[in-house]
Amino acid sequence: MNMTPPVLSARDLRRAYLVAGAPVEAVRGLTLDVHPGEWVAVVGPSGCGKSTLLNLLGAIDRPTSGQLLIRGRDVAAMDDKEATRFRLTGIGFVFQRFYLMPTLSAAENVELPMAEAKMPRVEREARAKELLTYVGLGARTDHRPFQLSGGEQQRVAVARALANRPALLLADEPTGELDARTGEEMIALFDRLNRDGTTIVTVTHDEELAQAARRVIHMRDGVIVDDQVRRPLESPTGAT
């Protein structure tokens, strides 16, 4: 299907939680490859392990067993410090509840991961401006989160996720807190991002968001039950 090496490669991934002393597997032997330029939507009933999977893919959580390579790096073997660094530079996150810093402006929120990555001030200011313009908020860079609508806040969060040019953009219910119209705008933004080369994995209950993705994975009880490519990649692209 695709000759380029996968950005993400999971083999027999498992994650068990201890519930009342007994291990309960939320992800049960999941195998998955994601190639550069793909846009994968993971759907499934509540509690089937979608968020657990996404946390594993994003080096937020560690698998109980199995192998996970992201850009060829073994994420499961990283210690906390390495995983933190890897999240900073390798992965972009968009959360359902935005999680912007309320005391910082939109631009400063976007600059935060770049500052942590020690990018020079001039450079990160320019990039924050550029990213906010990209997501359609070029005129709102100095606004604080409370001065922005939910959709606008989520777009700031997308800009922040892209700050350090991650190999992979992960989003857990990015439209979950948005109304239908702003949800559509968000879907259009993801579509544009993906067309411009960003590899995306979204977890969602939003049917429209799933429809817009190139590939849809259905999960049930911690395993993949269906994996469909709806729109193949136009041309193999290695760009991020």
Add this chain to the structure above:
Amino acid sequence: MRTLLRWWCTLTGAVILTAPVLRVQGQGMRTLAIDERLATASGLSLGDSVRLAPMASAPSGQWARIGAITRRSADPSEIARSEYRVRLHLDQLQSLTGVGDRIGRFAVRTQLSAGASPDATAVGPDSVSAAINAMAFGFRAYPAAEVAIETSATFRVVNRFHRAIGIITIVASAIFLLCITLLKVDERRREVGALRLLGLSRATVVRSVMLEASLIALLGSALGAGFGAAASAIVNWYYQGVYATPLKFALVTPEIVAIAVTLSLLLGIVSGYLAAQRLVRTAPLELVGR
């Protein structure tokens, strides 16, 4: 020969200055000195003539002119005494009170003579009082420093008491500050959790929490010092008026400010560190609350 010593005497009730105040030219009149407090209370001023009599009802008395108005020294032991002070020439006082040589206490001021080198300690207050004690019978002389130590014993106790209050305040506010910081930091556990998910290191989180806590502590101590300075200015202004004294009742010295700032900065840093540690030890996923 007339003694050149100036005699201090407390004349509570011994001398009553009888009004009316006459503003006459008293060329040949003897002079006396009254203190500021009496001048303010009675409306007397320099050059006024007053009649001195043993009792207010006395038919006659001696006239004297106010030659000086003295200011009280800033002596805390005299604050609570709401008495007036009049300084008279000794012979005049003796004739007024009619008790001749009966003097309770008096002060002798020693002075270096013009030619003496400053390190000639041979005639200091100690040697003078020793000399007086050696030849006098029935009374004792003390150097001023010794008297000062004795009279300030009460104030040293008060001072210790204040220090105890200060320490209790500091300990209580340290606990308070720690609780506030913990609460404030806890309010932001979601944001901090999200930052950790985005890849901000523990060190960055700890550093920024500590920075913020120290800035708040600095700002707080600056405000506190300002407030303290303003409050002590008001306290001084009020009580200096009440007691008619130049004594300072409350002091905010640079050392006190330095101690306050250092202490609060230290407290800020420590409480920031403890609060931040509590945060970064929790898993980010737990912080954001699933």
